Amino acid sequence: MDKPMNVFDIAGRAMSAQLVRLNATASNLANAGSVAGSEGQAYRAIRPVFQTVVDKPGVATVKVDRVVTSDMQATKRHDPGHPLADANGDVWEAGVDSSAELVEMIESARMYQNNVQVMQTAKSLLLETIRLGK
Amino acid sequence: MSLEDSLFGIHGKALALRSQRLELIASNIANASTPGYKARDIDFDKALAEASRQQGSVSSALESAMGYRIPLQPSSDGNTVEMSTEQTLFAENAVKYRTTLSFLEGRLNTITRALRGE
Numbered sequence: 001m002d003k004p005m006n007v008f009d010i011a012g013r014a015m016s017a018q019l020v021r022l023n024a025t026a027s028n029l030a031n032a033g034s035v036a037g038s039e040g041q042a043y044r045a046i047r048p049v050f051q052t053v054v055d056k057p058g059v060a061t062v063k064v065d066r067v068v069t070s071d072m073q074a075t076k077r078h079d080p081g082h083p084l085a086d087a088n089g090d091v092w093e094a095g096v097d098s099s100a101e102l103v104e105m106i107e108s109a110r111m112y113q114n115n116v117q118v119m120q121t122a123k124s125l126l127l128e129t130i131r132l133g134k
Numbered sequence: 135m136s137l138e139d140s141l142f143g144i145h146g147k148a149l150a151l152r153s154q155r156l157e158l159i160a161s162n163i164a165n166a167s168t169p170g171y172k173a174r175d176i177d178f179d180k181a182l183a184e185a186s187r188q189q190g191s192v193s194s195a196l197e198s199a200m201g202y203r204i205p206l207q208p209s210s211d212g213n214t215v216e217m218s219t220e221q222t223l224f225a226e227n228a229v230k231y232r233t234t235l236s237f238l239e240g241r242l243n244t245i246t247r248a249l250r251g252e
Contacts, residue, residue, distance in 0.1 A: 005157070006157065007156060007157050007160045010157065010160045010161050010164045011160055011163075011164060013164070014163070014164030014165070018167075021167075050165075050167060050168040050169070051168065052165055052168050052170075052171050057174070057197065057200060058157075058158045058161060058174040058175075058176075058196075058200055059157050059158065059161050060161045060164070060165060060171075061161065061164050061165075062164050062165050062167075062168050107167070108167075111166055111167055114163050114166065114217065114221070115163065115164060118160045118163055118164075118224065121224070121225075121228050122156060122160065125153075125156070125228060125231050125232070125235075128232065128235055129149075129235060132235060132238060132239060132242065133239065133242040133246075
């Protein structure tokens with residue numbers, strides 16, 4: 001970034017990053033319990049990888065570097081009556097840990113709120129500074 | 135002593151440092167869930183003493199007074215941001231920013247009245 005970073009860039013970009021994390025969690029939860037006919041086709045949880053973006057010493061925001069697929073294995077279940085079952089009568093359930101996803105959801109929502117609070121405080125301080133001497 | 139210093143005294147530099155510290159703590163809060171991020175802060179007294187010296191600038195004072203936060207309980211991912219600490223310091227800094235603003239307001243009122251000759 002060529003312009004110096006201000007508090008709105010810092011909190012705003014952190015909010016975007018947390019939103020990506022929240023979207024990833026929503027995708028994982030939506031796909032929890034979905035089944036596939038083979039291990040390779042089964043859904044696996046996705047997770048964003050956060051990375052610090054440094055502007056100058058001490059002033060830094062965060063970005064999503066990439067979104068990775070977790071190495072959690074799909075669980076095999078014997079269900080011969082299922083339309084997607086393979087020759088052995090097995091289906092694969094998505095590799096998603098629902099409780100971990102819920103924890104992730106709460107944490108990213110809290111972090112998002114924190115950044116909103118930072119932005120609100122910074123905004124009111126700036127507005128008070130503008131009104132100085134009036 | 136520059137014109138700015140004689141008008142605003144120490145409060146001009148204090149306001150600049152407070153706003154820089156606001157950005158610093160905002161950075162810590164933004165990186166609260168980045169693995170390996172080390173929280174930083176400034177020693178405000180030291181920075182203000184440095185900035186109010188002869189030919190002292192805000193940016194060099196900020197650099198010399200900066201340090202890393204020592205976490206109360208280190209986390210396993212190497213991140214040293216503790217939300218409770220950061221939020222307390224952020225709130226404290228915001229209140230002190232407002233205090234400095236009201237000092238400046240007082241100075242401005244004094245000067246304005248002197249100019250008007252009331």
